[in-house]
Amino acid sequence: MSYLRDGIDAVDRIQRESYRERKSKENIQTKKLRERVQADEQTKINNYSEGFCYGCAKKDKILSTLIYSCGDCMEKRGTEGVMSIVVKKHNWELCDVHGEWKFDDVWQINISFCDSCMKKMFRIHKAYKAKKGRANAPDERRKRRMFGKDINELTGNGITRDQTNNQRFARA
DSSP: OOOEETTEEHHHHHHHHHHHHHHHHOOHHHHHHHHHHHHSTTTOOOTTSEEEOTTTOOEEEEEEEEEEEEHHHHHHHOSTTOSEEEEEEOSEEEOTTTOOEEESOEEEEEEEEEHHHHHHHHHHHHHHHHTTGGGGSHHHHHHHHHHOSOHHHHHGGGOSSOOSSOOOOOOO
C-alpha cells in the first residue's frame, strides 16, 4: 500500500510536482520556438516522436539535437528542416554532418536526426575523440608546428605566475 496524503499517493505527487517544475522553467522564447517548430510541416514532431530527419530526409523516429554544420552541408540539405540557427563559429570547427574541419563557415544548428544518422554522427565523434579532439584542429596543429609541443610554456597560457605551488603576490 502506498503512502497517501491529501488523497494523492507518492507517485502521483512526484509526477505532478515535476510537471509544475518543468512548466515553471519554460520561458517565452522556448514557447515561441516550440510553436514555430510545430507549425512548420518540415520540423513538426508528432506524439510518437516521428518527424523529418535532416540527415536523410525521411520521416522516421527522430531525436532533436544541436550539431555543427558547414555552409556546404546546409546548402545541400536546405534549411527547411532546421529548427533554429544558434550561432556562427568564426574559427576552425568540425562539421558533424560529413566530418571535415571548416574555417569560418560552420553554424551551430538545432535539427532532428533519425537513429541511423545519429549513429553516423556518433562514429564521427568517436574518431574525433580518438584523434585527441580539439588538439587535431588545423589551427592547433599549426601552432604545434610553429612552437613545438610546449606551446603553453612559451605563450604562458595567460598565466603570469607559477600557480602549481600555493604562491601569493609579494607586497610592494
